[in-house]
Amino acid sequence: MNIYLRELKARRKSIIFWSIGLFLMDAASMNKFAGFEKSGQATQVFAAFPKGLARAFGLGNVDINTALGWFAMAFMYLLVLVAIHASLLGAGILAEEEQDKTAEFLYAKPISRAKVVTEKLLAALTLIIILNIVTLLSSISMVAAFNKGVSPTQEILLMMAGMFVVQIIFMVIGSAAAAIVRKPKYAGAAASAIMFATFFLSLWLDITEKLPWLKYFTPFKYFDAKIIANHAKFDYAFIVISIGVIIAMLTMTYVSYNARDLKI
């Protein structure tokens, strides 16, 4: 567990900053809701938006006059943030040894590459769980604060469970990128590129409502907060797809990373 512990130690500052960032984002978006709620104009303001644009802001079939509805809209932005975090973390945690040229130190030790990958991914998973829990707690407390003290905990728990799956998906996309790309410094860029591509795909799907089958290609569509807010449940097909994607990416990570020359 020495690699796992070293990774956590090396990344504690970064996870603190991310946690603060997520909390502030959460607080700021719910604070906006308070502003609109006071004037009672949330629906009117957004009603003035063209339909496509409104959808691009995450306004769909959800009542943004309720704290939970508003949160479901804001959830999309939290999701983008944690997805960026997970992509960069998954890619970085593997690629950094080569990028910082410490690979020669590490891999001269009596340890297999698979073991290194396992410990590093476990460290990344731990950090992802921490960020998820921070977001969960701040979301529950923030929504409660603006919902007359009552928090729709079940819906938020479901959204965070969905968020967790999306985090894992982007983490393993990141690690697969780091295992595959020839130059480790491009691993983070490749992972973020995939992340943003799938994000814009989900936006495009929201705006145009065309080619609905494309939703299977973007994790941002797997756990739709608006559906969770309205129905308090997931679409279980996406859980199956998610598990498939995660297994495929993990396999790619282990196989490619073990088979290639280290960049030294």
Place this chain on the structure above:
Amino acid sequence: MNVIETKKLTKYYGKSRGIIEVDINVEDGEIYGFIGPNGAGKSTTIRVLLSLIYATSGTATIFGKDVVKFGPEIKKEIGYLPGEVFYYDTMRVKDLLNYSASFYKKDCSKRIKELAGIMSLELDKRIDDLSYGNKKKVGIVLGLLHEPKLIILDEPTGGLDPLMQQTFFNLVREENKKGATVFLSSHILSEVQRLCDKVAIIKEGKIVKIEKMSDLAQSNYSKIKVESKAAIPEGYFDMAGVSGLKTENHSTTFMFKGDINSVTKKIAALDLVSLFVEEPDLEDIFLHYYQ
């Protein structure tokens, strides 16, 4: 038993050459030198041995075991000092040493203290506050702290001052006396000459020659330097056994192999300012192979 054994070990990086059909046998207890200029394939060979990169063809074994298949197991008994040292910048020296030790399932704390003392390391400093020479010293301690049976050194002395080099060589000799096998790559011949029993010369990815150091040093070449009052006529030393002839103003140097009398007679006929006849050092022999 051969500690390191490679058979037709070949590595290409895409199309560019790394090493070609390298055959070396390092026996138990030897200090084995591996010399050649930069880019000849020394580091490539070492990295294949450590399975940091994989051979294109051929085989390599350490302690009789395949280096890829049994990589983690073999590395328990290998100490490695890379040519260029890079460590986790934000770690403190002692934390790095302990981290490194944690990979070996034994208590290294006593040895760490000893080695840190010998190399006069400052254990509380952060890695990024260290000079390159001090990082190299950390590397030496990292390479030796688990008392490995095989020590692999890639250009070990770069960045070390002469005093530290001496300390380091003594340390390596001591480890060798205790039974460790040493594989040392270098482009600095004097350090190989000082330390090694056997030497393999590598050039453009291929092993050119493997010899015992004593044989290499005793090859019956003489290095002759003649300085005369008048210019030495061109072609004066055109005779059997002369090689590597260089003339600069009134001074001429060359390597000679054969009946020394034939050349002393020639020299005697010159009006000399000075004359040196030396046993060639490895540098000269090395140049000889590289012509």
